[in-house]
Amino acid sequence: MILIKCPYCGERDQSEFENGGEAHVIRPKNPESLSDKDWGEYVFYRNNPKGIFYERWVHSHGCKKWFNAVRNTSTDQILKVYKVNEKRPDLSEFQNTLKSPSGEPSVGSGNFAVKK
Amino acid sequence: MSAINNNCQYISKKQVKITFDGKTYQAYEGDTIASALLRNNIRLVGRSFKYHRPRGIYTCGIEEPNALVQIISEHNEPNTRATIKRVYDGMEIASQNRWPSLKYDFGAINNILSPIFSAGFYYKTFMGPKGFWKNLYEPLIRHSAGLGKPPKNFRSKSTHQYHNNDVVIIGAGLSGLAAAKKFINTKYKVLLIEQDSYLGGVLKNSNKVKTINGLTPQEWISETEELILNSKNITVLKNTLVTTYNFTNHLIALEDKFAGKKIDLNKSELTLHKIRTSNTIIANGHIERFISFRNNDLPGVMLASSFEKYIHRYGVVPEKEPIIFTNNSSSLSLLKKLISLGCKPKAYVDSRKKDNIETEIKKILRDSDISFFTDAEIEGCDGNKKVETITIRQGKSFTKLKSSMLCVSGGYNPDIHLFTQSKGLVKWDKNILSFKPDTPFQKTITLGSTSGNYSFKKLCDEINEKLSIFKTKKVSLDINLNVPNKFSIKELWETKKKNNSNWAKSFIDLHNDVTTKDLKQAITEGFDRIEHLKRYTTNSMGTDQGKISSINSLAIVSKMLKKEISEVGTTTYRPPYAPLSFAAIAGRSTYEFYDPERKTSIHSWHLKNNAVFEDVGQWKRPWYFKASENETMHQAVQRESKMLRENAGILDGSTLGKIEIKGRDALEFMNLMYTNAFTKMKPMTSRYAMMLGEDGMIKDDGIICKISDQHFIATTTSSGAPKVLADMEEYLQTEWPHLQVYLNSITEQFSTFNISGPKTREIMMKVFPDIDFSNDAFPFMTFKNFDYKETKIRIMRASFTGELGYEIYIPPKIGLELWEEIFSCGKEYNLIPYGTETMHLLRAEKGYIVIGQETDGTVTPIDLNYNWMIGKNKKDFIGKRSLSRPDTSREDRKQLVGISPINKKDIIEEGQHIVELNELPKKITNPIKYLGHVSSGYHSPNLNHSIGLAMIRGGKNLLGQKFFVTATGKTKNIPVEIVNPVFIDPENKRLTS
Numbered sequence A: 001m002i003l004i005k006c007p008y009c010g011e012r013d014q015s016e017f018e019n020g021g022e023a024h025v026i027r028p029k030n031p032e033s034l035s036d037k038d039w040g041e042y043v044f045y046r047n048n049p050k051g052i053f054y055e056r057w058v059h060s061h062g063c064k065k066w067f068n069a070v071r072n073t074s075t076d077q078i079l080k081v082y083k084v085n086e087k088r089p090d091l092s093e094f095q096n097t098l099k100s101p102s103g104e105p106s107v108g109s110g111n112f113a114v115k116k
Numbered sequence B: 001m002s003a004i005n006n007n008c009q010y011i012s013k014k015q016v017k018i019t020f021d022g023k024t025y026q027a028y029e030g031d032t033i034a035s036a037l038l039r040n041n042i043r044l045v046g047r048s049f050k051y052h053r054p055r056g057i058y059t060c061g062i063e064e065p066n067a068l069v070q071i072i073s074e075h076n077e078p079n080t081r082a083t084i085k086r087v088y089d090g091m092e093i094a095s096q097n098r099w100p101s102l103k104y105d106f107g108a109i110n111n112i113l114s115p116i117f118s119a120g121f122y123y124k125t126f127m128g129p130k131g132f133w134k135n136l137y138e139p140l141i142r143h144s145a146g147l148g149k150p151p152k153n154f155r156s157k158s159t160h161q162y163h164n165n166d167v168v169i170i171g172a173g174l175s176g177l178a179a180a181k182k183f184i185n186t187k188y189k190v191l192l193i194e195q196d197s198y199l200g201g202v203l204k205n206s207n208k209v210k211t212i213n214g215l216t217p218q219e220w221i222s223e224t225e226e227l228i229l230n231s232k233n234i235t236v237l238k239n240t241l242v243t244t245y246n247f248t249n250h251l252i253a254l255e256d257k258f259a260g261k262k263i264d265l266n267k268s269e270l271t272l273h274k275i276r277t278s279n280t281i282i283a284n285g286h287i288e289r290f291i292s293f294r295n296n297d298l299p300g301v302m303l304a305s306s307f308e309k310y311i312h313r314y315g316v317v318p319e320k321e322p323i324i325f326t327n328n329s330s331s332l333s334l335l336k337k338l339i340s341l342g343c344k345p346k347a348y349v350d351s352r353k354k355d356n357i358e359t360e361i362k363k364i365l366r367d368s369d370i371s372f373f374t375d376a377e378i379e380g381c382d383g384n385k386k387v388e389t390i391t392i393r394q395g396k397s398f399t400k401l402k403s404s405m406l407c408v409s410g411g412y413n414p415d416i417h418l419f420t421q422s423k424g425l426v427k428w429d430k431n432i433l434s435f436k437p438d439t440p441f442q443k444t445i446t447l448g449s450t451s452g453n454y455s456f457k458k459l460c461d462e463i464n465e466k467l468s469i470f471k472t473k474k475v476s477l478d479i480n481l482n483v484p485n486k487f488s489i490k491e492l493w494e495t496k497k498k499n500n501s502n503w504a505k506s507f508i509d510l511h512n513d514v515t516t517k518d519l520k521q522a523i524t525e526g527f528d529r530i531e532h533l534k535r536y537t538t539n540s541m542g543t544d545q546g547k548i549s550s551i552n553s554l555a556i557v558s559k560m561l562k563k564e565i566s567e568v569g570t571t572t573y574r575p576p577y578a579p580l581s582f583a584a585i586a587g588r589s590t591y592e593f594y595d596p597e598r599k600t601s602i603h604s605w606h607l608k609n610n611a612v613f614e615d616v617g618q619w620k621r622p623w624y625f626k627a628s629e630n631e632t633m634h635q636a637v638q639r640e641s642k643m644l645r646e647n648a649g650i651l652d653g654s655t656l657g658k659i660e661i662k663g664r665d666a667l668e669f670m671n672l673m674y675t676n677a678f679t680k681m682k683p684m685t686s687r688y689a690m691m692l693g694e695d696g697m698i699k700d701d702g703i704i705c706k707i708s709d710q711h712f713i714a715t716t717t718s719s720g721a722p723k724v725l726a727d728m729e730e731y732l733q734t735e736w737p738h739l740q741v742y743l744n745s746i747t748e749q750f751s752t753f754n755i756s757g758p759k760t761r762e763i764m765m766k767v768f769p770d771i772d773f774s775n776d777a778f779p780f781m782t783f784k785n786f787d788y789k790e791t792k793i794r795i796m797r798a799s800f801t802g803e804l805g806y807e808i809y810i811p812p813k814i815g816l817e818l819w820e821e822i823f824s825c826g827k828e829y830n831l832i833p834y835g836t837e838t839m840h841l842l843r844a845e846k847g848y849i850v851i852g853q854e855t856d857g858t859v860t861p862i863d864l865n866y867n868w869m870i871g872k873n874k875k876d877f878i879g880k881r882s883l884s885r886p887d888t889s890r891e892d893r894k895q896l897v898g899i900s901p902i903n904k905k906d907i908i909e910e911g912q913h914i915v916e917l918n919e920l921p922k923k924i925t926n927p928i929k930y931l932g933h934v935s936s937g938y939h940s941p942n943l944n945h946s947i948g949l950a951m952i953r954g955g956k957n958l959l960g961q962k963f964f965v966t967a968t969g970k971t972k973n974i975p976v977e978i979v980n981p982v983f984i985d986p987e988n989k990r991l992t993s
C-alpha cells in the first residue's frame, strides 16, 4: 500500500484514493466533428507504459478532489503530484530507472530478488 | 529417555494443567505447548501432511514445520505452532491430521504407498475422467490431506492500531537492543518490536555470550530494557510479530494480547498494528537450517540451537544424552551447556575435517570423554514413531548408536524474509553459505546476523556505522563469548544413504512432505526453474514457507543443475512472514460492522408488517409483505400486484438516490450530463432521463425535477447514487471547471413514498385536504411544494407502475408519521404496502426497463426504443457522438421487445435464450443460433399469463413473429410471439388522467 500526497490534504494512505487512468486525455470540444476513428481513439484507447506514467487520482475518501500524478509504474514510486489546472511536468524532470530493454528496474521488481 | 528440568528465570514455578488429546499433563506457567510436551516426554505430536508420517517437535520457534496443533479451548483454533503458543491452566490441545488417533492413523497407509505419491502426483493422477475431479478426487484429497479443521463459528477477536514512526526496530535481541539504546532520549519516535514476551533474543536463548560490558547477558538486558522503557520516545511491543513489509515502509505486526493467559471473550485477543515508518531496522536474527538424511523427520530429531533454547529459555532439557550432528562451529555452545548441566552427549558428529575444527571443541570432547566423529555424517535414523538408533558414517565405516534425540545444525540463514518482502536484493555469501541482504529498495537497514554478520565482535562497529545517518551517540559493546568468534562451516545439505530403497525418505520440506528425491524427479521432468520447481513439488509452500529448509533445497537443486546457487536464485518470499488469521485482518469489521446496513425511516413499520427484506446496495428494502404466515413470495407478489391495479398501493422509495444540482450553469451542466433536453422544460416539471457513458451505453436513469434553470433535483437508482454523484463531480472538476455548479447528495434528507393505483387520488385528497389533486391543477410529471405540519413537503405526480401515481418527499423525521397517516386514510380504499418484487412485476407489465436488468452496459437508449429521450438538437452530451458510431447504430443490435407465450399456460423464465428451434436436438453438433435473451419474466396476475421483456437481435422489426424460448431442464422450447413491450395501458390513459 503506497502513500499518495493529495495536493489539498497531504500524504494519505492509498486506500483513500481511486485511480482514474491516464491523465491529460482531453475530451474533444466538438465531438461531432471527429471521425469515427478519432472519436474511438478518445473513448477506448489509453497508454499503459512500464515506467513514467502521467495519471489521474481522486481523493474519494477525503476531499473528493481530482489531481494528477506522475508515477513510475515499474516501481510504484510517485514522483510528482499536481493539480488539474497545473501544467503537465516535462518528462525530462524525471529520471527513468528502466535499464534493460525488457524494462526491469535495477532493484525491486518481482522475482528478481538476487543481485546479478 | 527422559527430560529434566533446568532452573530458568523465564518459567515460573507455578504449575498449570493442560490436556493433549484428552490426557492431562503438568506444565509451568511460561511454557509453550512444545516445551510442556517435551517436559512430559511427549515426542509424537502430529501426522505429516501427505504421508501421515509421525512427527515431533523440530524447532523452538516460528520456523516450526511439524508441531502444528489445534487449540480446542480457543474456539478450535487450528494450525497453531506448538513452539510459539504459551500454555495456561485448562488449555485443551489436540493433534491434527490423524484418524482415528495419533498413534494409529489410518492415513499412514499413504506412507506405504509413498512411491506413487511423488512430485506432481496430483497433477498426473487425477486427470480424468470428466467430473471425477469435482465429485471424487477433490473431496477425497481434501479429506485425507491437510492441516487442522477450521473453527465452526467466526468470532471477532482483534482490533487495529495505527502507528507513524521515524524508526521501527524489528527484533529486540542483542542487535535490536543495542540499536534501540542509540535512540534513547533522542528526537526520533521509535517503535521496538519483539516477537517473544522477553527481550534479549540470542542472549536468553543460548549460552553463546558470556559477558557484555562486564555484565552477564541478563544484567545487560535488564539495564538496557529499563533505559529504553524510561525513554519517552521509544515504545516497546512484546509478543508482537512483524508479518509484512509493504511498499513505502508500511509494516503489519500482530500482537498477541493473551500470550500465556486464558482468553477473555469480552476482550480483543489480538491487535493488528499498521505501521508507517521513515526507517526500518531489521534485526530479527537468523534461522538455523537442517540437513537432509534418511528419516530426518522422525520425532526426536531437533535443530541444535532449538534444543539449546529449550534449556535456556524454557528450562527443559529434552534429553540428557542426545547425539549432536553439525557442520559448523556454533554447536559448541550447546555442547558446553550440556556438560555444565552434567549431561553427556552420546556422540558429537562434525562433518568438518579434524584440522578445521576448533581446538576448544576437540579439547572439551576429549576431556569429557565423548565419542567424537570428524569428517563424518549421519546416514540416517530408525525407530518406531521415534528416534531409537542413529547410524553414523565415517568414511566407509558405519556406527550405530542408541539415543532418543538427534540435535542437528546445518548452519544459519540470515532471516531475510522481511528484507526481500520489502523488495531488497540479496546476494550469496560463501563464508556463511547463505543469502544475505545486499541492496535495499526502501529505507531499510539490517543489523547483526540478519545482515549476514555472524561475528559478535564486529557488531558494535556495524551498528555505529550503519546508524550514523541518525543523530545519535555511539554505542559501545564489549562482548566475551562462549563460542568461537569466527564462524566456520562446511557445505553439507544432504547425506548419502546406505541403500537406495523406494521407501527410504530424506526430507527437504517437512511441512509439505517433499523429499530430496522429489526435487531430482522434478528436474528430470524439466522443471528446472526454481519457481516452477517450487510449485510442482510444493517445496517451501507450507505455512512455514520452508524457513529451515528452503536454502537447502536451492543448494541441492543448484548442485543437480551444476550451477552456482546465485544463478539458481531464490524463490519469492511473500507476506505474511507467518500465518495470521482472517479474524486478525478483519479486526472489528465483522458482520454488521463490515458493511453498514442502511435503513429507511419506515423500517420499523416494515418489520411490524411482516416485510421480507432485499438488499439493494447497502439498503434494506421490503421485497414483499407476507399477508399470512403461509403466504409464499409468489402468492404475495401476485396479490400485491392485483390489489394495486384494482385499488392502490404504496412503496417505500426512500432509498432512491437524490442529488441536488445548483448554480449559475446548472442547466448547461444537466444538458451535458443527460441525454434529454432541459432547456425548454418548464420549471416545476419533471422528466424521465438517462445518463450514458462516453461509449453511448446507458449507465443510469431517473427522474429529473427542474425547479429553475439554476436548480435541479435528480433521482438515481438506489444502488447507483454514489457513482452518479462521483461521475458528475469528475466532469465538473476535470472537463468543465468553468461551469459554476454545486452538487449535493440529499438521498437521506428525504423519505420518499410512491403511491399509485386507481384509488390514489381519493386517498391523497383525504390525507392532504387542502391540496387540489385534480388533473388540471396537478398534471402528470409536475411537482409542487406544500406546507405540512411545520415543515415542507414536495409532491410529484409520477408513476413507475403505469397507474395514476404520486411521489411524496418528506423530511425523514416525520416520515413514519405521514406513512401511518396515509394508511389510516387509505384503509377504506384497501390501500396495501408493496415491495420491490411487485414494483418490478408492475413496471414489466408497463414495459418500463430496470437498469442492470434490461441493460448490461451494452445497451443504448436507441436499443430500447427510447429515441424520444435523446436531445437530438443538443450540440453535445456525454455519449452522444458514440450513438452514431457504426457499431452503435447497427440495425441488428439487440433491441427491447415484449414476448407473450402462445400457449398461455407456459411460463417464461428470466435469463432464458431466444432461439428459432421449437426443440433442442438431443445431441448438439452445430452451434444453435442465438437471437437474444429474456431480460425480465413474470406471471402477470392482471393479464393472467406469463409475460417477458427480451433483448433480441433486430427485435424492432420482428413484431408479431413467432420464436422460441428455452426452458430449464427441457429440450422442448416455449413458443412465443414478439409483441409491444407495453402490456398495460399502451395509450398512457391511466397515467395522464
Ligand SMILES: [Zn+2]
Pocket (backbone or CB within 6 Å): A006, A007, A008, A009, A010, A059, A062, A063, A064, A065
Ligand atoms: Zn484530499
